Amino acid sequence: MKFEELKNKKILITFHINSDIDAVASACILQNILGNNITLSNYGRMDHDAKKLIEFYNKKIEKWENINLLEFEYLIAVDGQNYGMFPHLKNKKVDLLIDHHNSSTEKMQTKNDIIDPNAISTTEIIYSLIKKQNININSETAELILCGIISDSLRYKEVSKNSFLYSEELIKLIKNKYEKLIELSVPRLPKEECIGFINSAKTFKYAIEKEMIIITAKCPSYTGDIATVLSETVADVVFTTAPKEHNTLIKISGRTWVGSGVEITTILKKLEKKYNGTGGGHPYAAGMDFPATPETINKLQNKILHNCMQLSIKEIKKNK
Ligand SMILES: [Mn+2]
Structure with a gap:
């Protein structure tokens, strides 16, 4: 061209x-x-x-x-x-x-x-x-x-x-x-989103595997920015979700770094079929959208994040 x-x-x-x-x-x-x-x-x-x-x-x-x-x-x-x-x-x-x-x-x-x-x-x-x-x-x-x-x-x-x-x-x-x-x-969130981020701390779940810290969080939005912030400060592997499109879509973002032994794309690929996801990205920063319904979105987010946590632990175990 x-x-x-x-x-x-x-x-x-x-x-x-x-x-x-x-x-x-x-x-x-x-x-x-x-x-x-x-x-x-x-x-x-x-x-x-x-x-x-x-x-x-x-x-x-x-x-x-x-x-x-x-x-x-x-x-x-x-x-x-x-x-x-x-x-x-x-x-x-x-x-x-x-x-x-x-x-x-x-x-x-x-x-x-x-x-x-x-x-x-x-x-x-x-x-x-x-x-x-x-x-x-x-x-x-x-x-x-x-x-x-x-x-x-x-x-x-x-x-x-x-x-x-x-x-x-x-x-x-x-x-x-x-x-x-x-x-x-650099990601700077609008003020109301900052408050949402702070409130989402209540949803943080974490696991430690071979000294690697894995965090999952349910956010109001800005999953990518929040995952980036967490991965740059306190976590080795991060997955964040947020509801989108009037609760008919779950957006997930994952972040990690080369030393964690986890590739976000590998994990999301495993969830893609199971939850009918679309997306992609890079080994250390990727995202995906999953269809949901307003009735199921809350449980589905928990389920997906739980899967991400378990799969991350498995990958870390495998690689070390
Ligand atoms: Mn790009």
């Missing part, structure tokens, strides 16, 4: 639901390098920090509901690859998909793919393409690429072989302070 060939096309770029910094930043970067003919559109909810990033860079994102697909010649999807992450793209013709996930669920139909599960973020893949095609980027684009890397690497906890080299190159191009980018890329 040559960016040059896309330059005069009328292009629509969309990204996954529960949009995060890497998704939104990737779309904005493509818009910056491809020009004014590009429309960005999101479907469903967007992470609090992704919203803040858009506000900071003054980007316009159209609601999917307001988009007329017929007005566009070319459709690009970034930072995901299955219909669970892109429910709005079912039966749509996707021209190009750029993603870095390792999805356990079947990939959606596309004409062209650029998928590299070794890249730490989708922005990292796009930067590789920018470098190969000798494209000059401005400070804003450099900052957005860095934000994707900082955010998806969980602040360099998990990196690709390019993450440091690319970051070194990009930091020379940025105008805002690096500290500002860290601030933008």
Whole structure:
């Protein structure tokens, strides 16, 4: 794929639901390098920090509901690859998909793919393409690429072989302070969610296996952010759930680190069939959605978290 060939096309770029910094930043970067003919559109909810990033860079994102697909010649999807992450793209013709996930669920139909599960973020893949095609980027684009890397690497906890080299190159191009980018890329919850997080402490369950601490928690929302915070402070393995879509969906997030002997994707894969889940991610940070009903959602969350706890213990036992 040559960016040059896309330059005069009328292009629509969309990204996954529960949009995060890497998704939104990737779309904005493509818009910056491809020009004014590009429309960005999101479907469903967007992470609090992704919203803040858009506000900071003054980007316009159209609601999917307001988009007329017929007005566009070319459709690009970034930072995901299955219909669970892109429910709005079912039966749509996707021209190009750029993603870095390792999805356990079947990939959606596309004409062209650029998928590299070794890249730490989708922005990292796009930067590789920018470098190969000798494209000059401005400070804003450099900052957005860095934000994707900082955010998806969980602040360099998990990196690709390019993450440091690319970051070194990009930091020379940025105008805002690096500290500002860290601030933008670090999960900060809105106040009411902070209170929800504090209250969810009542649901914490933990186990210790071979000095590894495993925590499960039921949260009001922001499962990914809360799991990240816990894994960076007190736990080796974390699973958090939250009810979604008026209690018809359970969202789970898992976090761990390389020394725990547990891979989140391995555990979620085991739950995928049992509970009809869709999702994916990376060995140390992944998520999944499970269908539920308002009547069963509470018990089902307990059951799934209990399974996660037991499976984590089993993995730790196995690996040491
Ligand atoms: Mn990503």
